[in-house]
Amino acid sequence: xPFSSDKLYHHGGNLRELADKNNIRRQSIIDFSASINPLxxxxxxxxxxxxxxxxxMHYPDYGYKELRSAISRFGGWDQSMIVPGNGAxxxxxxxxxxxxxxxxxxAVPSYNDYTEAARRAGIPxxxxxxxxxxxxxxxxxxxxxxxxxxxxxxxxxxxxxxxxVLTTGEIESLCIAHKESYFVIDESFIxxxxxxxxxxxxxxxxxxxxxxxxxxxxPGLRLGYAVGAPHHMCELKKRCIPWGINCIAAKTGIASxxxxxxxxxxxxxxxxxxxxxxxxLNEFPELRIYPxxxxxxxxxxxxxxxxxxxxxxxxxxxxxxxQCTNFIGLDDSYIRIAxxxxxxxxxxxxxxxxxxxxxxx
Ligand SMILES: Cc1ncc(COP(=O)(O)O)c(C=O)c1O
Numbered sequence: 001x002p003f004s005s006d007k008l009y010h011h012g013g014n015l016r017e018l019a020d021k022n023n024i025r026r027q028s029i030i031d032f033s034a035s036i037n038p039l040x041x042x043x044x045x046x047x048x049x050x051x052x053x054x055x056x057m058h059y060p061d062y063g064y065k066e067l068r069s070a071i072s073r074f075g076g077w078d079q080s081m082i083v084p085g086n087g088a089x090x091x092x093x094x095x096x097x098x099x100x101x102x103x104x105x106x107a108v109p110s111y112n113d114y115t116e117a118a119r120r121a122g123i124p125x126x127x128x129x130x131x132x133x134x135x136x137x138x139x140x141x142x143x144x145x146x147x148x149x150x151x152x153x154x155x156x157x158x159x160x161x162x163x164x165v166l167t168t169g170e171i172e173s174l175c176i177a178h179k180e181s182y183f184v185i186d187e188s189f190i191x192x193x194x195x196x197x198x199x200x201x202x203x204x205x206x207x208x209x210x211x212x213x214x215x216x217x218x219p220g221l222r223l224g225y226a227v228g229a230p231h232h233m234c235e236l237k238k239r240c241i242p243w244g245i246n247c248i249a250a251k252t253g254i255a256s257x258x259x260x261x262x263x264x265x266x267x268x269x270x271x272x273x274x275x276x277x278x279x280x281l282n283e284f285p286e287l288r289i290y291p292x293x294x295x296x297x298x299x300x301x302x303x304x305x306x307x308x309x310x311x312x313x314x315x316x317x318x319x320x321x322x323q324c325t326n327f328i329g330l331d332d333s334y335i336r337i338a339x340x341x342x343x344x345x346x347x348x349x350x351x352x353x354x355x356x357x358x359x360x361x
Contacts, residue, residue: 012336013030013219015306022316027277030319033322034322034338035160035189035294038339039270042216053285056248061304062243064250073257076233079231080229085245089223089226091209092114092184094240102124102148102149105125105138105151106125107127107130108327108328110154110155110160112250112304112328114186115328128146132294136164137164151182155182155184156186157195163292179205185206187210194267206228221246252334276345280345284353287310301333304359305356306327307323308332310355319351322335
């Protein structure tokens with residue numbers, strides 16, 4: 001079935017629309033539809049907000065020197081390899097302009113904006129469909145055999161919504177085997193995992209993109225960055241808008257990257273929350289929970305349950321989930337659920353229990 005751009009462009013976390021449609025208060029919704037660190041932003045954020053007020057009257061530093069220097073210290077990359085962006089989104093949408101690509105090849109199901117970014121740049125898109133029976137893991141040999149010179153390949157690592165992760169070795173072997181193709185590796189969720197980043201040994205034909213909105217819980221502030229070979233970064237920068245990052249986001253980014261205590265605490269707490277939530281969800285025979293490498297679960301519902309039904313019943317109880325019908329390669333038998341705090345996860349399982357009892361499954 002063809003997907004219209006509008007349908008593709010639907011995301012999780014759209015609380016205003018959900019609240020208006022269902023006649024509920026936006027503030028009363030527990031949001032399991034966007035996969036954001038449930039611990040919230042760094043504690044220094046309030047002080048940053050207060051101290052930034054005088055700076056609002058000035059333009060941010062055009063070159064974002066301090067922010068790039070903080071990213072450089074955080075990851076050990078040279079500053080010439082770093083381009084910050086207004087969320088990972090700005091960089092994903094800029095990446096198809098780095099070269100003249102003949103085609104974009106995208107493994108699906110995956111984040112729909114990869115397709116949208118290629119389409120907006122006028123690049124034809126083709127898909128590699130991951131096999132459900134293999135938990136949606138990419139079969140690296142089959143995928144590799146589809147790649148042609150001058151392809152743009154975009155891979156989520158971990159991948160949204162399937163939570164799969166290609167190893168750094170697999171990515172490296174793809175990059176070496178296809179030197180005339182270019183690989184965008186979206187590591188927006190990597191900090192939730194214990195997986196090694198591809199950024200430790202970036203081949204020349206790779207652009208690594210990170211979101212800071214998820215792990216550092218600032219989707220409303222917007223921040224991300226890309227790392228790659230300096231000559232590619234010059235091309236990328238040309239496609240980013242001037243002053244795309246506001247001074248508050250830049251300062252919050254620096255403080256977030258420097259707060260290693262917050263980072264390790266978040267990782268430990270989220271691993272615990274994930275384990276407990278997974279154990280509870282797994283008790284429902286009506287659900288198949290796919291293995292996760294991130295802070296969210298892809299779930300398959302047994303008939304007669306559908307994503308639409310679960311969504312309609314949960315939203316009445318003030319709970320938002322991500323329906324998966326607009327992910328290419330998925331349908332209404334799938335939903336995506338983020339992990340949240342212990343009481344919120346308990347509210348979710350209790351609400352789901354009530355719904356499933358009603359359906360006598
Ligand atoms: C896999 C993936 N990459 C990138 C983004 C965009 O992130 P940002 O908020 O930094 O623009 C999202 C948002 O949901 C995502 O799921």
